[in-house]
Each structure stands twice: as structure tokens, then as C-alpha cells.
Amino acid sequence: MRMIGQLDGEAKARTFSDYLYVQGIDNQIEADKPGSWAVWIHAEEELERAKGLLTRFLENPADPQYRSTAATADNLREKKKQEQAVYEKRMKKGRQLFRPMAAYGFGPVTFALIFISVAAYIFIAVYGDRGMDVLRISLEDIGNARDVSIWRGFLERLSLISQVLPEVRHGEIWRLVTPIFVHYGFLHIFFNMLWLRDLGSMIEGRQSSLFLLIFVLSVAAVSNVAQYFVIGFGFGGMSGVVYGLLGYIWIRGKYDPGSGLFLHNSTVVMMIIWFFVCLIGIMGPIANTCHAAGLLMGTAWGYLSSFRRR
Numbered sequence: 001m002r003m004i005g006q007l008d009g010e011a012k013a014r015t016f017s018d019y020l021y022v023q024g025i026d027n028q029i030e031a032d033k034p035g036s037w038a039v040w041i042h043a044e045e046e047l048e049r050a051k052g053l054l055t056r057f058l059e060n061p062a063d064p065q066y067r068s069t070a071a072t073a074d075n076l077r078e079k080k081k082q083e084q085a086v087y088e089k090r091m092k093k094g095r096q097l098f099r100p101m102a103a104y105g106f107g108p109v110t111f112a113l114i115f116i117s118v119a120a121y122i123f124i125a126v127y128g129d130r131g132m133d134v135l136r137i138s139l140e141d142i143g144n145a146r147d148v149s150i151w152r153g154f155l156e157r158l159s160l161i162s163q164v165l166p167e168v169r170h171g172e173i174w175r176l177v178t179p180i181f182v183h184y185g186f187l188h189i190f191f192n193m194l195w196l197r198d199l200g201s202m203i204e205g206r207q208s209s210l211f212l213l214i215f216v217l218s219v220a221a222v223s224n225v226a227q228y229f230v231i232g233f234g235f236g237g238m239s240g241v242v243y244g245l246l247g248y249i250w251i252r253g254k255y256d257p258g259s260g261l262f263l264h265n266s267t268v269v270m271m272i273i274w275f276f277v278c279l280i281g282i283m284g285p286i287a288n289t290c291h292a293a294g295l296l297m298g299t300a301w302g303y304l305s306s307f308r309r310r
Contacts, residue, residue, distance in 0.1 A: 007039060010029075019053070138164070
């Protein structure tokens with residue numbers, strides 16, 4: 001705010017304040033010293049205009065044009081007050097949409113990720129393989145790892161590094177991320193979305209939606225590329241991101257308690273047990289490389305973040 005001048009007497013100051021308001025200049029007045037009132041304007045860019053109006057007012061403060069603005073100013077203030085009340089009510093309803101479905105509320109990025117995942121699940125159910133091809137990391141399985149050992153498949157892809165991910169190399173960058181929206185069956189998407197809701201909303205509640213978005217995109221890209229180099233393009237799911245979130249919250253909360261992030265020990269134990277249950281293969285084909293890459297990236301990110309805070 002900037003003070004543009006002083007006026008003698010409260011009545012004169014209020015008259016000029018009303019006139020400024022009618023002219024579209026937000027302002028306020030306050031007692032400056034005995035018998036003197038300071039006039040302040042809110043917007044810096046209105047400074048010169050407001051000073052010019054003050055100069056004209058001082059030349060003839062009794063001009064009827066100034067006296068007649070009081071009622072108009074009151075009407076404008078009342079209208080603005082009503083508009084503000086409507087806006088706050090709308091914002092309150094919007095916030096209630098993301099109210100505590102989890103302990104930290106329901107963050108908008110978390111909500112968007114769940115919505116896209118469910119929409120993709122329905123899209124694939126309707127269009128089958130054609131729908132899935134839109135979201136796969138690639139349509140070409142360089143190295144044909146399904147017919148060879150995992151290690152040999154990885155080496156083949158590594159030796160053909162200039163040929164892998166042709167769609168991505170030709171500009172379809174989104175394919176690095178979109179496999180996280182592919183889910184194979186109702187239980188697969190259901191449990192992934194439950195974890196995402198709780199962990200994603202915790203990070204949004206304690207840090208920010210922008211941070212969660214950057215984190216998810218980064219972990220998704222790294223874990224998807226790692227999985228592709230091991231088994232090819234036939235994978236999908238939010239599990240790599242979920243393990244990244246688990247790892248980040250676990251380590252960040254452990255070394256930086258002030259972050260407000262926390263995982264109970266039983267949750268960590270269950271996470272590790274489930275990781276190895278999937279790894280030994282008794283649950284069928286699982287994107288274990290996604291899990292491992294996501295967990296390693298999340299724990300490293302959490303440790304480096306907490307180290308910087310310390």
C-alpha cells in the first residue's frame with residue numbers, strides 16, 4: 001500500500017475515500033495525527049491517478065460530485081461483500097470435495113491420478129489391446145525377453161540401446177509415464193488406488209501438490225524404463241510409484257520427523273514382506289523391477305531430502 005496524502009478531518013477523508021472507491025481505486029483511511037487523516041491506496045499502479053484525483057479534490061472539496069458518491073460507494077461495497085461471500089462458499093464446497101477420505105485430506109493431484117487410472121481401466125476394458133497399446137511404454141519388444149532369460153534379455157536391450165523405445169525417441173514422451181495407468185484386474189487397481197490415496201494425500205497435505213506431481217512423474221519414468229529393460233513392454237500398474245511413495249515417506253519421516261511424514265513400523269514390515277512375496281513369483285507375473293526401482297528411488301529421495309533439512 002502507498003499513502004497518497006493527508007486530509008483535515010474525518011468527514012473530508014471519508015468523502016474522498018468514497019469518491020476514490022467509486023472510481024475503482026481500493027483505499028483506506030486512518031487517523032494520522034490529531035485532526036489529520038492519511039489516505040492509503042492498495043494498488044501501486046494506481047498511485048499517480050490517485051494523487052491527481054486528490055489534487056483536484058483539494059482544490060474544491062465542496063464540489064457536489066464528491067458529496068453524491070457516498071451512497072454509490074456503500075452500494076458497491078455491499079455488492080462486493082456479497083460476491084466475496086458467494087466466492088468463499090464456492091471455495092468451501094470445493095475444499096469439501098477433497099475432505100478427509102484419508103487422514104490428510106484428499107489431495108487434488110492424488111484425486112486426478114486415481115481418476116485417470118480408473119478411466120484408463122474402463123478404456124482398456126472397452127477397447128482391449130488397442131486401448132492398452134495407447135498406454136504401453138512401447139509397441140516393440142526389443143530383445144524378445146519373453147523367450148530368453150531375464151538377464152540375457154536385459155543384456156540384449158542394453159546392447160541395442162540405440163533402438164529401444166522407438167516411440168519415445170520419436171516424440172511420444174508420455175509413454176514413459178502412462179504404463180502406471182494400466183491395471184490387470186479389479187484387485188490390482190483397487191489396492192493400488194487405496195495406497196495411492198493415503199500416501200499421495202499425506203505428501204500433498206504435508207508438502208505440496210506440485211511436489212507430488214514431480215515425484216510421481218519422476219518415479220514413474222525411471223521405474224517404467226527399468227522394467228522395460230528387464231522384461232519388455234508387457235507390464236503396467238501404479239505399484240512402482242506406490243513403492244516410491246512408501247520409500248520416500250518411510251525414510252523422510254525417519255530422518256526428518258519435523259516433515260510430518262510417518263509410516264508405522266507394521267506398515268513398513270508389510271511393505272517389505274509383500275515385496276519379497278512378489279519377487280519369488282508365487283503371486284504370478286509381477287513388475288518386480290518397477291517395485292525395486294520405485295522403492296530405491298523413493299528411499300534415496302527421502303534420505304537426500306532429510307539430509308538437506310538436517
